Amino acid sequence: MVDIYFSTHYICGMLINELSKKTGISVHTIRFYEKSGLIEGKQNEAIKSNNYFHYNEVTVDKLAFISDAKSVGFTIKEIGQIIDTWYNKKYTKKQKLKILDDKLISLEQKLKEIKEMKKKIFLLKEDVVNNRC
Amino acid sequence: MVDIYFSTHYICGMLINELSKKTGISVHTIRFYEKSGLIEGKQNEAIKSNNYFHYNEVTVDKLAFISDAKSVGFTIKEIGQIIDTWYNKKYTKKQKLKILDDKLISLEQKLKEIKEMKKKIFLLKEDVVNNRC
DNA sequence: ATCAACCATAGAGCATACTCTAATGTTGTA
DNA sequence: TACAACATTAGAGTATGCTCTATGGTTGAT
Secondary structure, three states, X not given: OOOHHHOHHHHHOEOHHHHHHHHOOOHHHHHHHHHOOOOOOEEOOXXXXXXXXXXXXXXXXXXXXXXXXXXXXXXHHHHHHHHHOOOOOOOOHHHHHHHHHHHHHHHHHHHHHHHHHHHHHHHHHHHHHOOOO | OOOHHHOHHHHHOEOHHHHHHHHOOOXXXXXXXXXXXXXXXXXXXXXXXXXOEEEOHHHHHHHHHHHHHHHOOOOHHHHHHHHHOOOOOOOOHHHHHHHHHHHHHHHHHHHHHHHHHHHHHHHHHHHXXXXXX
């Protein structure tokens, strides 16, 4: 009988391979994100035979967010900023709100540009349909 | 008195420096786009003393389009495809429509993702406002 | 004890999209 | 004719975001 409250898994969370499988992000890329400061694992002080990093569900959430944020065109730096408004004490409340408002503005801008591009492509399509080009 | 109908400018359009000033895109970047196949200048057969390239208003339009298309996240390759549905005989009508439809679908997808990200950032902002993180 | 499957770090390599430098030739105005 | 301001090509360098390789140690099932 194993006391789950003292199992390695319960205390330390998952290792990088499990995190990779859970998120669909490669081990290499996860390490790259860790080096870039977007996520961080913890080493268990009690275990001295290895220096393995352990990750929790917060990291899973962060990686899901990173994927989404990359899709909308945010850079690693920008994603780091947003994540730091989240769990981090790096910024004051005022700074956090400024960062988030800036991102909302840039998303609004992207929305506008994409709608305009849709119109342009649509007009181009009309020209093709009507043999005008 | 200069006969403008025979002036170099009228026949050949502008040189790269003027194109750069007109579009706000650097000479280097314009050359990069030309190497990438997005635009093309023409050399004047009649002038043998130099090998200068001449550009017309179509190129100005193309460069404006390239800037917009880059903003919405299209790659050079994708932009090339779109431009080739435009003035080019490289594709059949059917192929052109396929390319443009694909782009419309990807723009629709981007629109969706950005709207979702706006919601996420908005909720995050609420958390900051209410001191929940 | 062996061995596949994991873990770590350091650093090289790659694709994209520029951005710049070097070397050299041309044009047009003073 | 001098010279600043243009033009050309070839290729090197930079930033971003991965992606992979090398090397070596650890874990866990047989």
